[in-house]
Amino acid sequence: MDRERLVVVGAGMASLRLLEELKAACPGRYAVTVIGAEPEPAYNRVLLSSLLAGEASDEDLAFRDRAWYAANGYRLLTGAPAQTVDAAARRVTLKDGRVFAYDRLVLATGSEAIRLPLPGAHLSQVLVFRDRFDALRLKELGVPGARAVVIGGGLLGLEAAYGLVKLGCAVTVVHLMDKLMERQLDAKGAATLRRALEAKGVAFALGAQSKAIVGETRVEGLELGSGEILPADMIVMACGVRPNAALGRAAGLAANRGLLVDDALRTSDERIFALGECAEHRGVVYGLVAPAYEQAKTLARALAGDAAAYGGTLLSTNLKVSGVSVFSAGAIEAEDGDETIVLSDPGHGCYRKLIVRDDRLTGAILVGEASDALWYLDLIASGAPLGPLRDDLAFGRGFALAA
Numbered sequence: 421m422d423r424e425r426l427v428v429v430g431a432g433m434a435s436l437r438l439l440e441e442l443k444a445a446c447p448g449r450y451a452v453t454v455i456g457a458e459p460e461p462a463y464n465r466v467l468l469s470s471l472l473a474g475e476a477s478d479e480d481l482a483f484r485d486r487a488w489y490a491a492n493g494y495r496l497l498t499g500a501p502a503q504t505v506d507a508a509a510r511r512v513t514l515k516d517g518r519v520f521a522y523d524r525l526v527l528a529t530g531s532e533a534i535r536l537p538l539p540g541a542h543l544s545q546v547l548v549f550r551d552r553f554d555a556l557r558l559k560e561l562g563v564p565g566a567r568a569v570v571i572g573g574g575l576l577g578l579e580a581a582y583g584l585v586k587l588g589c590a591v592t593v594v595h596l597m598d599k600l601m602e603r604q605l606d607a608k609g610a611a612t613l614r615r616a617l618e619a620k621g622v623a624f625a626l627g628a629q630s631k632a633i634v635g636e637t638r639v640e641g642l643e644l645g646s647g648e649i650l651p652a653d654m655i656v657m658a659c660g661v662r663p664n665a666a667l668g669r670a671a672g673l674a675a676n677r678g679l680l681v682d683d684a685l686r687t688s689d690e691r692i693f694a695l696g697e698c699a700e701h702r703g704v705v706y707g708l709v710a711p712a713y714e715q716a717k718t719l720a721r722a723l724a725g726d727a728a729a730y731g732g733t734l735l736s737t738n739l740k741v742s743g744v745s746v747f748s749a750g751a752i753e754a755e756d757g758d759e760t761i762v763l764s765d766p767g768h769g770c771y772r773k774l775i776v777r778d779d780r781l782t783g784a785i786l787v788g789e790a791s792d793a794l795w796y797l798d799l800i801a802s803g804a805p806l807g808p809l810r811d812d813l814a815f816g817r818g819f820a821l822a823a
């Protein structure tokens with residue numbers, strides 16, 4: 421009997437992890453075709469910031485070469501965006517006209533960077549930061565002495581800013597909110613991070629609205645809502661991402677922000693699955709790699725015919741580049757009845773806040789020193805009572821376990 425045809429659209433991090441998991445769960449069961457829009461096989465997107473900052477090489481980003489796909493019977497097409505999915509006929513048509521029939525389809529199309537529709541946003545020195553091409557372009561324009569404005573004081577914006585500072589650019593981060601990484605840090609943690617980044621040469625305009633990009637034929641600056649113009653040779657928009665759900669939506673799949681999936685990562689069409697940043701599970705669209713990897717594990721088991729369920733992922737964030745350790749997981753502000761433990765040493769740029777609820781750790785923010793991050797994350801994820809650990813919790817794993 422012919423093998424079932426499994427087509428995977430998207431050749432990014434979630435897609436590759438699914439292939440790895442399928443190899444373990446049901447090797448050879450499907451005739452797999454992977455359709456990727458980027459010109460190369462999946463690479464470590466997370467390391468793009470390190471690549472920009474000169475702290476990782478192209479080789480560091482590589483995962484599997486083409487020979488690996490071939491050796492495992494995976495047919496890999498690159499530089500080949502899929503244009504339409506015909507769910508009734510079970511066919512995917514590529515932009516170049518090729519057509520692939522499937523028995524099962526997986527959508528792993530990730531996200532696209534949001535481009536603010538500002539006047540002047542069409543200028544070629546206005547960039548985003550999502551793929552390897554963007555990183556190359558940032559490096560090309562980010563020559564020593566260039567003035568760069570990064571719009572967005574979240575994780576991605578700060579990593580882009582630090583990378584550009586390391587290239588020798590004069591960088592200002594413009595952020596709408598009055599504190600950095602507001603979804604992961606409280607006010608004191610954000611202020612500690614800001615000071616540390618200022619010491620590394622990043623300037624900030626917080627609580628500032630971006631109004632227009634100044635320049636006729638090339639970028640000359642960014643006009644803020646206040647009327648102030650920040651001179652700039654390049655602008656980086658790092659203001660969030662939008663799930664690439666259009667392909668699935670046009671095929672009639674149920675979608676909200678992302679493509680709606682159940683606990684087996686199945687969309688509203690029983691033959692079509694979705695995972696990674698294009699999927700929305702129990703109302704959550706994840707923007708990190710750990711959930712995508714957990715989803716890949718579940719989906720491989722589901723495709724192997726096993727009962728498997730994905731129950732969601734506890735989110736944690738860390739800033740990789742910038743030379744400032746930052747970690748955040750769980751609650752960032754205490755609720756009534758919670759205990760808040762704070763250690764703050766502004767002189768050394770260190771801040772630590774832990775939130776305890778009913779003798780359980782429910783949130784942790786670490787700035788400046790984050791070597792105990794995984795320990796705190798495990799405590800939050802397990803939900804186990806702290807018991808005797810509570811007394812020395814703030815001083816970290818070594819101290820609390822030795823006590």
Ligand SMILES: Cc1cc2nc3c(=O)[nH]c(=O)nc-3n(C[C@H](O)[C@H](O)[C@H](O)COP(=O)(O)OP(=O)(O)OC[C@H]3O[C@@H](n4cnc5c(N)ncnc54)[C@H](O)[C@@H]3O)c2cc1C
Binds near residue numbers: 466469500549
């Ligand atoms: C600079 C940067 C730093 C990051 N740092 C971190 C971090 O520190 N920690 C963390 O957890 N996460 C980080 N992330 C996020 C992480 O990279 C993503 O969560 C992860 O890549 C999601 O995997 P995915 O497969 O869903 O999407 P992607 O890896 O984006 O892959 C989707 C792929 O699908 C392709 N595609 C889209 N549409 C089509 C189509 N129609 N046809 C064919 N192919 C298509 C895209 O071109 C892309 O190659 C970072 C992201 C960036 C950009």
